Amino acid sequence: xxxxxxxxxGRPTEIAQRLRIRYAKRGRLRFTSHRDIAxxxxxxxxxxxxxxAYSSGFTAxxxxxxxxxxxxxxxxxxxxxxxxxxxxxxxEQVRKSLDTALPPGLDVLDCxxxxxxxxxxxxxxxxxQIRLDGVGQxxxxxxxxxxLAAPTAPxxxxxxxxxxxxxxxxxxxxxxxxxxxNTDKNVSSGGADxxxxxxxxxxxxxxxxxxxxxxxxAFRMVAGLEPPVxxxxxxxxxxxxxxxxSIFDPLAPVQESARPxx
Amino acid sequence: xxxxxxxxxxxxxxxxxxKPVQYVGGELNAQVKDWDSAxxxxxxxxxxxxEVGLPNQGxxxxxxxLNEQPDxxxxxxxxxxxxxxxxxxEHGVPQFTVDGHRPVAAFDVLGVSFATELGYTNFxxxxxxxxxxxxxxxxxxxxPIVVAGGHAAFNPEPIAEFIDAAVLGDGEQxxxxxxxxxxxxxxxxxxxxxxxxxxxxxxxxxxxxxxxxLPDGRIRRVVPVTPDVPHRVAKHTVMDLxxxxxxxxxLVPLAESVHERMSVEIFRxxxxxxxxxxxxxxxxxxxxxxxxxxxxxxERGLQATGYEEVGLLSLSSADHSEIAxxxxxxxxxxxxxxxxxxxxxxxxxxxxxxLANELARGGRRSGLTFAPEGGSQRLRQVINKMVSEEDLxxxxxxxxxxxxxxxxxxxxxxxPTETDEDVLQIARMAKEVVRTGREVSGRxxxxxxxxxxxxxxxxxxxxxxxxxxxxxxTDRRLRLLKDAIGRDKSIGFRYHDGKxxxxxxxxxxxxxxxxxxxxxxxxxxxxxxxxxxHFSYDRWMAAxxxxxxxxxxxxxxxxxxxxxxPWDHLDxxxxxxxxxxxWQDALAETEVDDCRWNPCYDCGVCPTxxxxxxxxxxxxxxxxxxxxxxxxx
Numbered sequence: 064x065x066x067x068x069x070x071x072x073g074r075p076t077e078i079a080q081r082l083r084i085r086y087a088k089r090g091r092l093r094f095t096s097h098r099d100i101a102x103x104x105x106x107x108x109x110x111x112x113x114x115x116a117y118s119s120g121f122t123a124x125x126x127x128x129x130x131x132x133x134x135x136x137x138x139x140x141x142x143x144x145x146x147x148x149x150x151x152x153x154x155e156q157v158r159k160s161l162d163t164a165l166p167p168g169l170d171v172l173d174c175x176x177x178x179x180x181x182x183x184x185x186x187x188x189x190x191x192q193i194r195l196d197g198v199g200q201x202x203x204x205x206x207x208x209x210x211l212a213a214p215t216a217p218x219x220x221x222x223x224x225x226x227x228x229x230x231x232x233x234x235x236x237x238x239x240x241x242x243x244x245n246t247d248k249n250v251s252s253g254g255a256d257x258x259x260x261x262x263x264x265x266x267x268x269x270x271x272x273x274x275x276x277x278x279x280x281a282f283r284m285v286a287g288l289e290p291p292v293x294x295x296x297x298x299x300x301x302x303x304x305x306x307x308x309s310i311f312d313p314l315a316p317v318q319e320s321a322r323p324x325x
Numbered sequence: 326x327x328x329x330x331x332x333x334x335x336x337x338x339x340x341x342x343x344k345p346v347q348y349v350g351g352e353l354n355a356q357v358k359d360w361d362s363a364x365x366x367x368x369x370x371x372x373x374x375x376e377v378g379l380p381n382q383g384x385x386x387x388x389x390x391l392n393e394q395p396d397x398x399x400x401x402x403x404x405x406x407x408x409x410x411x412x413x414x415e416h417g418v419p420q421f422t423v424d425g426h427r428p429v430a431a432f433d434v435l436g437v438s439f440a441t442e443l444g445y446t447n448f449x450x451x452x453x454x455x456x457x458x459x460x461x462x463x464x465x466x467x468x469p470i471v472v473a474g475g476h477a478a479f480n481p482e483p484i485a486e487f488i489d490a491a492v493l494g495d496g497e498q499x500x501x502x503x504x505x506x507x508x509x510x511x512x513x514x515x516x517x518x519x520x521x522x523x524x525x526x527x528x529x530x531x532x533x534x535x536x537x538x539l540p541d542g543r544i545r546r547v548v549p550v551t552p553d554v555p556h557r558v559a560k561h562t563v564m565d566l567x568x569x570x571x572x573x574x575x576l577v578p579l580a581e582s583v584h585e586r587m588s589v590e591i592f593r594x595x596x597x598x599x600x601x602x603x604x605x606x607x608x609x610x611x612x613x614x615x616x617x618x619x620x621x622x623x624e625r626g627l628q629a630t631g632y633e634e635v636g637l638l639s640l641s642s643a644d645h646s647e648i649a650x651x652x653x654x655x656x657x658x659x660x661x662x663x664x665x666x667x668x669x670x671x672x673x674x675x676x677x678x679x680l681a682n683e684l685a686r687g688g689r690r691s692g693l694t695f696a697p698e699g700g701s702q703r704l705r706q707v708i709n710k711m712v713s714e715e716d717l718x719x720x721x722x723x724x725x726x727x728x729x730x731x732x733x734x735x736x737x738x739x740x741p742t743e744t745d746e747d748v749l750q751i752a753r754m755a756k757e758v759v760r761t762g763r764e765v766s767g768r769x770x771x772x773x774x775x776x777x778x779x780x781x782x783x784x785x786x787x788x789x790x791x792x793x794x795x796x797x798x799t800d801r802r803l804r805l806l807k808d809a810i811g812r813d814k815s816i817g818f819r820y821h822d823g824k825x826x827x828x829x830x831x832x833x834x835x836x837x838x839x840x841x842x843x844x845x846x847x848x849x850x851x852x853x854x855x856x857x858x859h860f861s862y863d864r865w866m867a868a869x870x871x872x873x874x875x876x877x878x879x880x881x882x883x884x885x886x887x888x889x890x891p892w893d894h895l896d897x898x899x900x901x902x903x904x905x906x907x908w909q910d911a912l913a914e915t916e917v918d919d920c921r922w923n924p925c926y927d928c929g930v931c932p933t934x935x936x937x938x939x940x941x942x943x944x945x946x947x948x949x950x951x952x953x954x955x956x957x958x
Contacts, residue, residue, distance in 0.1 A: 098581065
């Protein structure tokens with residue numbers, strides 16, 4: 064049976080405030096797809112009674128816009144969206160109530176009024192961490208060196224428009240192996256003979272986008288890397304790539320004074 | 326003894342499978358209790374994919390009822406798709422619950438809800454994956470007590486060897502009674518627990534009953550093995566739904582599911598008396614939730630879930646004595662809040678158009694669904710679907726005149742006494758609906774979709790004796806109908822071929838000998854039989870032949886009045902003589918009125934079960950919610 068459209072006029076709600084939000088996708092919730100997350104946010108916004116502005120039409124939708132979601136299976140510390148409210152609210156209160164309404168693992172980290180350039184304009188690169196269980200430090204260093212030394216690393220990927228070739232090497236701005244021996248990070252949960260390497264890399268936005276599994280495909284191609292278990296990937300940050308290779312926080316009020324993240 | 330989560334081992338497999346989110350749990354309103362704090366541990370299974378099983382109201386209700394008990398823990402488990410199943414077998418990861426990711430074999434009780442018999446193969450696969458012996462006789466004190474429930478449990482004979490017990494009817498009080506028996510006797514071992522369950526009559530314990538056969542293969546009798554168990558096991562009936570306002574905190578999944586809405590059951594049972602309808606027969610009498618009880622559940626549920634649609638559930642929702650007041654009250658309350666209402670099951674009558682208009686206030690009027698079920702007046706009298714063609718045409722005229730542009734009509738093919746001519750009437754009716762729609766609306770873009778299901782005779786119905794139409798004859802009638810509809814672009818035609826219905830028929834009216842077919846099908850890879858891409862008719866037929874089961878004998882054979890039916894020792898409250906008389910009335914094309922508005926016709930349920938019809942009107946109404954009820958940020 065049909066649904067009712069509550070706004071009988073079918074007119075959109077007036078927008079009183081736009082808020083930009085950074086959230087993290089952590090632990091087992093990294094297995095949620097973007098569609099799942101979008102639905103979870105819509106419901107959480109209702110539970111938190113955030114006074115959303117709605118689009119026009121018989122199937123009115125709350126005004127939420129998303130930028131480049133991390134793939135299913137990839138964790139993230141830096142996912143972004145913008146919401147439009149019909150009434151002005153304190154951003155920190157919205158952050159808290161939305162965080163409470165979302166399940167643990169979808170954690171709302173920042174909420175600021177939208178100003179200046181759009182989110183999409185403030186993001187052209189992402190910082191990633193790839194954790195390779197069962198791959199030793201020396202092996203990881205060999206793979207990274209081989210990758211960085213390669214002039215190109217073209218891999219084929221399936222996109223909506225069919226098979227496309229993308230140069231993974233060209234999209235990678237930087238890549239390094241974390242020195243685990245000189246850090247106190249606890250990575251040896253798997254026992255004494257458990258080896259693990261952690262890579263960090265900065266990838267520029269391209270079309271089609273280079274995603275972590277494309278990087279893994281490039282590793283296989285240039286260095287023959289076949290990790291024994293699937294890698295655990297986390298997006299550490301998103302933003303504009305600075306000249307020194309760091310990434311500007313897209314929620315910082317003025318782009319030039321932004322604090323680097325990632 | 327601590328029970329460890331299998332999640333760390335599962336986690337490494339999830340990146341390799343489709344829709345991994347369905348296995349991670351963490352739904353809103355889910356709970357994970359401390360294992361050692363509980364005296365009785367229940368694993369509740371819906372034997373189908375997560376996206377189908379999660380929204381199931383029955384499982385959600387029992388999950389909450391059990392977890393409300395301080396010393397009881399309940400977690401959920403669903404069927405694993407073949408991609409993950411293969412990886413779990415390879416890496417030795419057992420069937421797990423999605424809440425605590427605990428191994429299902431570690432629980433005291435495994436409760437499995439069978440909405441349909443097509444879940445039997447998935448059930449056996451889950452037992453295998455859990456490391457629980459398929460046969461109840463092979464289980465030891467280390468294994469859970471396996472309890473079946475749901476509508477299919479009204480004839481659990483095909484799975485009698487694979488379950489320890491079956492609960493008939495409403496589960497709310499039954500699971501608590503079983504919990505008490507498990508708590509009291511689990512230290513003595515599973516035999517003691519099952520003896521206690523069998524003797525109490527709270528559930529049917531198949532191993533405590535023996536089936537004897539006649540030389541011709543029919544059942545001679547079913548007798549208790551021990552003197553302390555009842556000859557017949559009766560169904561459970563929850564009275565006063567207002568005392569059971571579950572689910573109070575509906576589960577909201579992260580993954581997409583088949584019902585993206587919050588459901589509130591507005592009444593249970595149905596006495597319309599449609600003779601094909603097992604649900605209507607086994608859930609009697611009608612028990613309404615009050616208008617105020619409905620209002621409270623809707624408000625509490627919306628706050629707990631954030632859903633934007635509320636479904637008012639029942640077997641025939643427009644039959645609630647105060648449905649107009651409920652619909653208006655809810656529409657008033659939630660006007661402007663982006664909350665919509667739906668009535669999933671409604672009947673054909675003009676009043677329902679007013680109701681539909683109320684629900685769709687000012688909104689989109691896309692489609693209305695009606696279920697005349699039979700194409701001809703004669704056939705509708707046989708099945709006791711008391712809708713005349715004039716009623717239908719009047720109703721759809723009103724609908725089209727009110728701005729609805731699409732009507733969907735449900736019918737069945739293969740009904741008892743059906744002829745080709747009855748089926749061809751469906752095409753004529755659809756054309757008449759479109760013609761009327763164009764006339765009253767003055768529009769050309771009027772559409773009517775005809776959706777056909779194959780009729781499967783079900784236990785505890787007047788048609789339990791009927792011959793099922795063969796797959797070939799079903800398909801032949803579907804072709805005739807398709808030809809009759811022809812190339813008319815304004816009529817849509819949706820149907821399934823007759824094959825799945827034959828398997829459903831075998832399992833619905835099967836006896837204990839049919840269990841071997843299920844096992845054989847699973848051995849050859851059968852699972853997810855409710856999914857057309859996984860269902861294989863040939864696999865079922867080959868399995869039946871391999872184990873020597875004659876499918877026709879169970880499906881297309883008409884039973885006579887003297888035959889002992891496999892489920893005769895299971896008491897739905899319906900008097901077998903009344904069912905037979907109603908079957909004879911069907912053949913005589915005689916209708917029976919609804920007992921809510923007419924004198925009792927002695928179906929037997931109320932006096933046998935000690936129950937009564939509970940219907941309104943209460944005369945109460947839904948008051949506007951105070952503004953404070955939805956606290957702003």
